[in-house]
Amino acid sequence: MAMKENFISMAPDEESSAKVNPIDNNKTLFIDQFTADIDPGNPEFVEDIQNINDAFTHFKPQVDVTFTDEEGGAVDETLHFSEIRDFEANGGKGRLVENSPFLSGVKDKIDVNTKIRKSIEQNRKLRDILKDPKYREELKEVFESMLADLEGAD
Numbered sequence: 776m777a778m779k780e781n782f783i784s785m786a787p788d789e790e791s792s793a794k795v796n797p798i799d800n801n802k803t804l805f806i807d808q809f810t811a812d813i814d815p816g817n818p819e820f821v822e823d824i825q826n827i828n829d830a831f832t833h834f835k836p837q838v839d840v841t842f843t844d845e846e847g848g849a850v851d852e853t854l855h856f857s858e859i860r861d862f863e864a865n866g867g868k869g870r871l872v873e874n875s876p877f878l879s880g881v882k883d884k885i886d887v888n889t890k891i892r893k894s895i896e897q898n899r900k901l902r903d904i905l906k907d908p909k910y911r912e913e914l915k916e917v918f919e920s921m922l923a924d925l926e927g928a929d
Contacts, residue, residue, distance in 0.1 A: 831857050842877045850877050 824830050835855075842850040854875060856862060863869030867885070872878040895901055904910040 827859060844877075852877050 821833060824833055835857075837853055837855045839851065839853050842852060844850050852875060854861075854871070861870045861874060864871045867878075867882045872882050895905070904914055
């Protein structure tokens with residue numbers, strides 16, 4: 776069974792003679808192979824797929840990725856996709872980030888740093904301390920001492 780619509784081009788579908796609209800200019804179409812175990816030169820023809828959910832269920836797309844952490848080390852992870860929403864990053868709030876332990880960890884660190892920055896911006900006394908180099912150095916020493924205590928508590 777052939778797809779009834781070709782959403783990528785203005786070309787009519789051979790079987791249905793349906794002419795469809797191209798993708799809007801404000802949309803992005805990302806095409807890539809998300810299954811490493813399929814030979815791209817010999818595609819599998821599957822007739823019983825009726826919709827996108829059937830395609831995800833049948834092909835179980837996944838991709839092995841290597842992320843680089845803040846120290847420059849490699850973090851290997853396999854991303855699994857079970858529906859279209861799994862591709863959404865959505866500014867760190869999408870399913871792509873949610874389903875990835877590495878990306879979730881990075882997002883958590885960003886969120887913590889954002890909260891700290893907002894707290895500093897809203898705290899007038901702390902802002903005044905940070906403006907004076909002498910007090911800034913003293914605050915740095917206090918934080919370093921606290922960090923050393925925390926690291927020693929393990």
